[in-house]
Amino acid sequence: MNDQIILTGGCLRRRDPLGFESVVLLLAIILAFFVPWPWNLLVLFGGVLLEIGEVIWGRRLARRWRPKTGREAMIGMRAEVVTPCRPKGTVRVLGELWEATCEAGADVGDSVTISRLEGLNLIVAPAEREPLEATAGRNDRPIGKT
Numbered sequence: 001m002n003d004q005i006i007l008t009g010g011c012l013r014r015r016d017p018l019g020f021e022s023v024v025l026l027l028a029i030i031l032a033f034f035v036p037w038p039w040n041l042l043v044l045f046g047g048v049l050l051e052i053g054e055v056i057w058g059r060r061l062a063r064r065w066r067p068k069t070g071r072e073a074m075i076g077m078r079a080e081v082v083t084p085c086r087p088k089g090t091v092r093v094l095g096e097l098w099e100a101t102c103e104a105g106a107d108v109g110d111s112v113t114i115s116r117l118e119g120l121n122l123i124v125a126p127a128e129r130e131p132l133e134a135t136a137g138r139n140d141r142p143i144g145k146t
Contacts, residue, residue: 025051074114078127081110091124100124 028047032040079091085102091112092098100122106112112124 022051024054071117074122075116077114079112079114079122079124081106081108081112084108085112085124091122093122098122102126 025047028043028050031047032043035043074093077093079093079098079100081089081100081102082092082097083090085091085100085106087101087103087105089100089102089106090097091100093114099120100112101118102112102124104126106124106126111127113127114122115125116123
């Protein structure tokens with residue numbers, strides 16, 4: 001069996017040999033039954049050309065977005081501190097617990113950014129605060145008070 005497994009939206013699915021990718025050619029074949037003699041050959045020829053173009057376009061698109069996996073995918077990700085990192089502790093990344101080292105120190109619940117890996121130990125630094133955590137008003141007064 002010559003099935004392929006592809007990654008879509010973060011989950012794996014099995015690619016159908018006659019799936020969505022060959023719809024143009026299938027529609028051209030069906031349409032060729034309903035058009036008169038010289039035009040049905042043109043419809044089939046056009047369907048084959050469109051299918052070839054779709055495959056070429058799909059391959060170029062697939063080369064552009066190579067999935068990141070392994071170590072390089074973790075660099076720059078955010079993690080949540082589970083046990084205090086002073087300097088060694090534990091962080092949670094995508095539901096997994098990892099040993100971490102944070103030279104600046106981080107408390108439980110803090111958000112940290114992964115800067116590099118040394119073996120199975122993550123080297124992290126405190127993450128910058130999100131803009132949404134800023135104060136409510138322009139002049140730092142609480143909302144509703146003057």
